[in-house]
Amino acid sequence: MAFLEAREIQKSFTTAGTTKPVLRGVSLSVERGEFVAIVGAMGSGKSTLLSLLAGLTLPDAGTVTIDGQPVRGVADKAAFVFQNYSLLPWFTAIENVRLAVEAASPQLSRSEQKARAHEALERVGLGNAVNRRPSQLSGGMRQRVAIARAFATDPTVLFMDEPFGALDALTRETLQQDLAELCSVRQVPVTTVMITNSVEEAILLSDRIIPMLPGPPATLGTAIPVTLPRPRSVAQLAHDEEATEVRAHVVATLTAAIGLRSRKGPTVPPPTPTPALVMEKPS
């Protein structure tokens, strides 16, 4: 059994009396230490899926297990990076990180917790901004604090919801690069599921890309492996042959799925981009 396993999960939301299915029959397995990127358009149900995997919300049907344990709330040793940073504005950077350390390791003394938080902030290059409040930090710096907070507790599994979605292109690139390094220097590789709408970001960071096919209800497409050697860089990926191929696959799958939806029914077969790529039919 894989480290993170989702089986046939299903989720609907009810607003104003009408029930709208968001996800149906979604299955996913992520091996220990693997970095999986789920790529899809906005509003396709990606964030819902991530919340379900992380235990922030519970599925209507189906199961999620992490390390063999069924998920019934946020799992031990799990960390989360949100798109909008989600830092507490009344705390400084180091206090935000220390709060996570305190919750994860209450046995440590206050100064030890602080030292750990400081170390985590140093690793993301914020060693000299520890006493600033989020309002005094740029968007990129805030997201660095959020990343430091996630890594400070030595998580075994990391969930990232569009972690760079709110950043400008340049900041986004440096932060992606830094995150790639952060993930590779750890002795114990952290199992990561990232949600993104950027194919480029997915290729840069992940071992496997899973396209999210828009619904409703949304389903997952067939995974596309990314076997490019690490460390990867944005510049290098622009011309790499495999990267180009993966990019074409992902984009073709996603656009085919959108085309399928606009024709209002699975009866019309979508144009298959390559014979190797077979889409799961939305059931």
Added chain:
Amino acid sequence: MNVAIGGVMRRVLDLSLPLVGLGLAVFAWWAVSTRVPDLPSPLRTWEESKIYILQPLEKRGETDQGIALLAYYSLVRVGQGFLLGAVIGTPIGFLLGVSKPLSRMFDPLMQVMRPISPLAWLPLGLILFQKSEPAALFAIAVCSMWPTIINTMVGVRAIPQDYWNVAKVLRLSRTTTFLKVVLPATLPYMFTGYRLSLGIAWLVIVASEMLTGTPGVGGFLWQEYNSLIYAHILLAIVTIGVIGFALDRLMGMAEARLRAV
């Protein structure tokens, strides 16, 4: 050059316009006093009241005291009643903010109790406590509690989902979630509630002192009315207004500091 002159002009206007307004009001007062023989003119009011203002801490009798002493008695009573209201109202506000069923259960009741005048609560307080002092505190607490409850409730409901998610993801305990997430997020709203509550408490004090005859600005006002010394009524009215304004400003400053975070 022009900008500098404009800045100076604006400052002069900022200072002088309120004074002009005040002057117009005093003029109107004077104009009315020339027609209504019982209403003392501004000058007569000053002549007859200056002993209270110039010797603010002098105690000549039970209600015949310097204005600062009278104000002090009233402020202590307001402080006690307001604190009582805040101590009861704040936790209720948190509970109603967190729990939908609770807020649905008590919302209609609150809407009915909120507009009840302090004058209506006071006799009930007298029945309950038999003495005027606790009855006054009861009236102040009951009347001033509502903005605290409602603003705290709204503040808790306005906490962004992000913050709740942070608490969930970090697996914070209930106590930690309350102390480090819910409380700081609600604090600015709570202080808005406190400011409004204190304003109401100050309104209530005058009524309750008038009805119970306890020493304080309101008690003084009523007693001087009964003694036909009308100038002192005006003194009391001005005092009540100035102190109410000062209280609101103080709370407003505290609130602004919290919002700045």
